[in-house]
Amino acid sequence: MLEYVEKFEKTVYAVIMLMLMIVLVAGMFDLVSLLWKFLWEESPLLLQAKEMISLLGAFLLVLIGVELLDTIKAYFRENTIHVEIVVLLAIIAVARKVLLLDPLGLSPFEYGFEMISIGVIILGLSAGYYMIKKAGITIGPDGIKRSV
Structure with a gap:
């Protein structure tokens, strides 16, 4: 019975890892689009304070996702x-x-x-x-x- 529970647990972690990778790709696209918008469309090559804060927030959100992925990966690798x-x-x-x-x-x-x-x-x-x-x-x- 414990073997089935462990296999189920590994499957859940694999699905979570796959979904997190999709979220990270979407977050990266969001970060790139924000950067493009702020650098080229709003005020070319000049970032305002609010724009910088938005960019740093998006960057840190992607970083949080990468760290979460690292945590799940470490659990997979080392249990x-x-x-x-x-x-x-x-x-x-x-x-x-x-x-x-x-x-x-x-x-x-x-x-x-x-x-x-x-x-x-x-x-x-x-x-x-x-x-x-x-x-x-x-x-x-x-x-x-x-x-x-």
Whole structure:
């Protein structure tokens, strides 16, 4: 019975990996079209601040997808989840949130509270990433392991 469950699990991961690759290709097309639009159509060879923020947001979204694909690929290859990749992915996602944050739509109190909250999240994720890298922890089918 466990063999069937493992085969099913591998099939689900393979389908997720295939769908993620399709999403990454679409994200790349979106990034290229945004770059083309901003560089050649809107204001030739001159990026405005909002355009730069949009481009960086699209770039980081593709980067998040690549990291997700790397996580699934590592699980396929080694049958382990690399926790440091997942935490790094969270750090990139929070960085994307900071870049796309629009202070004009918030009151000064809301904006300050959101920035402090994001800072606490970044500190926690960074500390966790540091400790995971220092300990060399990965999670596999046999539980938590420390790589030497």
